[in-house]
Amino acid sequence: MKMPGSYYDDLTDSELAGEIDALETQVDQIKARGLSLNMARGKPCPEQLELSTPMLDVLGSGSSLFASDGTDCRNYGCLMGIPEARELFGQIMGVPADRVFVGGESSLTLMHDVISHGMVHGIAGCEPWLLQAQRAPLKWICLVPGYDRHFAITEYFGFELVSVALRDDGPDMDEVERLVADPTVKGMWCVPMYSNPSGIVYSDEAVARIAALRPAAPDFRVMWDNAYCEHHLYDDHPTLANVFDACEAAGNPDLVYEFCSTSKITLPGAGVSAMAASPANLADLKAQLTVQMIGHDKLNQLRHVRFLRDVDGVHEHMRRQAQVLRPRFELVDRRLTQGLADLRVATWSRPRGGYFVMFNGPEGSAKAIVSLAGECGVKLTGAGATWPHHDDPRDSDIRIAPSFPSLEELDEALDVFVTCVKLVCARLAAASRGTGADER
Amino acid sequence: MKMPGSYYDDLTDSELAGEIDALETQVDQIKARGLSLNMARGKPCPEQLELSTPMLDVLGSGSSLFASDGTDCRNYGCLMGIPEARELFGQIMGVPADRVFVGGESSLTLMHDVISHGMVHGIAGCEPWLLQAQRAPLKWICLVPGYDRHFAITEYFGFELVSVALRDDGPDMDEVERLVADPTVKGMWCVPMYSNPSGIVYSDEAVARIAALRPAAPDFRVMWDNAYCEHHLYDDHPTLANVFDACEAAGNPDLVYEFCSTSKITLPGAGVSAMAASPANLADLKAQLTVQMIGHDKLNQLRHVRFLRDVDGVHEHMRRQAQVLRPRFELVDRRLTQGLADLRVATWSRPRGGYFVMFNGPEGSAKAIVSLAGECGVKLTGAGATWPHHDDPRDSDIRIAPSFPSLEELDEALDVFVTCVKLVCARLAAASRGTGADER
Secondary structure, three states, rough: OOOOOOOOOOOHHHHHHHHHHHHHHHHHHHHHHHOOEEOOOOOOOOOHHHHHHHHHOOOOOOOOOEEEOOOHHHHHHOOOOOOHHHHHHHHOOOOOOOEEEEEEHHHHHHHHHHHHHHHHHHHHHHHOHHEEEEHHHEEEEEEEEHHHHHHHHHHHHOEEEEEEEOOOOOOOOOHHHHHOOOOOOOEEEEEEOOOOOOOOOOHHHHHEEEEEEOOOOOOOEEEEEEOOOOOOOOOOOOOOHHHHHHHHHHHOOOOOEEEOOOOOOOOOOOOOOEEEHHHHHHHHHHHHHHOOOOOOOHHHHHHHHHHHHHHHHHHHHHHHHHHHHHHHHHHEEEEEEEHHHHHHEEEEOOOOOOEEEEEEEOOOOHHHHHHHHOOEEEEOOOOOOOHHHHOOOOEEEEEEOOOOOOHHHHHHHHHHHHHHHHHHHHHHHHHHHHHHHHHO | OOOOOOOHOOOOOOHHHHHHHHHHHHHHHHOOOOEEEEEOOOOHHHHHHHHHHHHHHHOOOOOOOOOOOOOEEOOOOOOOOOHHHHHHHHHHOOOOHEEEEEEEOHHHHHHHHHHHHHHHHHHOOOOOHHHHHOOOOOOOEEEEOOOOHHHHHHHOOOEEEEEEEEEEEEHHHHHHHHOOOOOOOEEEEEEEOOOOOOOOOOOOHHHHHOOOOOOOOOEEEEEEEOOOOOOOOOOOOOOOOOHHHHHHHHOOOOOOEEEEEEEOOOOOOOEEEEOOHHHHHHHHHHHHHHHOOOOOOOHHHHHHHHHHHOOHHHHHHHHHHHHHHHHHHHHHHHHHHHHHHOOOOOOOOOEEEEEEEEEEOOOOHHHHHHHHHHHHHHHEEOOOOOHHHHHOOOOEEEEEOOOOOOOOHHHHHHHHHHHHHHHHHHHHHHHHHHHHHOOO
């Protein structure tokens, strides 16, 4: 956002020009160093991966490779997942095991496939979305800032992406309630806990209002991507209301599909995903699953359950992950505070969990900052990525992903980032001053 | 097929009645034993799984978990698969590694997803099949006898399944060539090597004629499911022409998607699948893959490559598999010959590889045999499963899957099967005699 009375605004023209000169010199020096640092994606760092690498030792040729129901995990079968994996994910999502489908390594794929099911076969017997879309474009609610890969799925399937503000306690529910009165609005993406990228957690009231939605479209669905449900940075962490309980209470049992995965619990390249849904929704999806596959990798499911044991084991494991991540998030806040707080040019989030820090610069700054940082050898998520069609109307949001670099690299990357923010903001102040002069 | 002059036809009425009585007594004795045997699915047996179980020991926390290009296989990335896995599958399918996409545990899922792509987005820029289907039903060529899970996919997506005979050297190509002149015919399922279930191998001429098809529909595609390309029972085995070479030669580079997997090379619950396609087809599919996933399980890809090494390692491993399977297939032939050859009621295949024996009884016998065997505790693939919509017009085909039972169980199951075949054939002979008498 544009900060009235920023440090740069208070400078005289020649002070500001001097500041810009000095910052440009700094940037040139940084460029000369040939850095290659990355704060672009929510990717665990090697230290985090090491925490889960012993999982590779729990299943060997000498282990029992049978699931609790006697299934040989090396062979075909078990479409919905082995019982102990359904149980574990049920504990994580707070639903009975029989409402859980255990997938492959990617919950993103599960989400894609659910939407694909809606496109071709229709949700729960409704007309396929692709056919409905021949009469009038279909729409999908995208909370902003949000997750680019979510938006990409609904964009790929031809939905018109409707931006709705995500506030500190959840979606702008007045707006969501208004939109779902339109039968062409078919769904909404949600990351209810430590939302990607703003890190906010939906309040109980927000969850209750979502669960109580009365959409005009019978095939409206909420994609409840609970990717970060176990990803607390602090023991003293916020909690999220159980969306299925809320849906039951609201007489809306089929409104929500919930997704989660171990991608950022164990190994992102080789985790296990899961989906929870009402009995009616599961039966609907099972018609597709039955023809699409015989069953996902049960050895990896078994490996995960033997390694994590149960939800308490997950919590214990995630406390170790937090010990790796917490210093990174605290470093981001410290460096941004040290470098920028006095300049009054930007704000940023201080999340209690998840994988991202949301940075908000002045209007018209984000693309320039990301581009300049890139020239300096620091890769950031593309400006606008947190908005549908990569179109951030204020050009002010930048998603910072501090998990992957080492603390030393992160420190260096943040120094570069702060310098880039300063230069872009100083230039904006100069440009606005020029414009102001013209207008006078 | 109906065998003129079967043993039962040559009996007098009272001899035949006595034979039926004796067989019914045998069946009652079998039922009393409470057997539970299974010759229904092409499922590797525990001995086969043991051959691949040491694969679970090759990756541990002490192993290098990096791919040849430096990718950390524990983390995100590598959409198309790690280079060494693409290389291995390229060797298996006889294509360059850069034409290979490495998938999850199921090639069936890859096939489903390709068809789903055609439904919603259209093949290579053509109108989506779902929209085309609103004007006229779309059709899919199903070679019979064929694989029920193939037929199920195209049935699920609403295609009209058109049966075409699969002969000893491949499809009835005159009929296929006639059908593809119809632009509503969009594809064809093929299992070119050790076809499921008849076990035949496409001749070089058949491959060349398929590659040279000139379909009216630009979005006609051949689904080349090379599931059994490495699954020889004998060292002296037939070979299959390279379909991509044939397509290139015919100026038809984009006609075919090829699929394979390690499901029946290593572990069916936890194998790796792959797809080969022309550069244009891969680019078309990649648009979907990019939004559907970040990348499949690279640790399992690495585990497979470290275990199998290269295509020579695959051949060596498959020779060990053949040592387990060959006695089972030979037992099937021996028992069927001993029990049925003199009766002149049935024929069966003697495949040189793959997973199935195709059994052909008299017209109108298959459902009765499968049902009676079920009552006797021997589960067989449902009668008709090898035909679209499970509708075998002659009701004569039964797929025998001898891989899973132990040799002892298989021996017992085959005795039961032979007894059931005899009783059903004797009853058919009696019924036809009754009918014949009425007609006289």
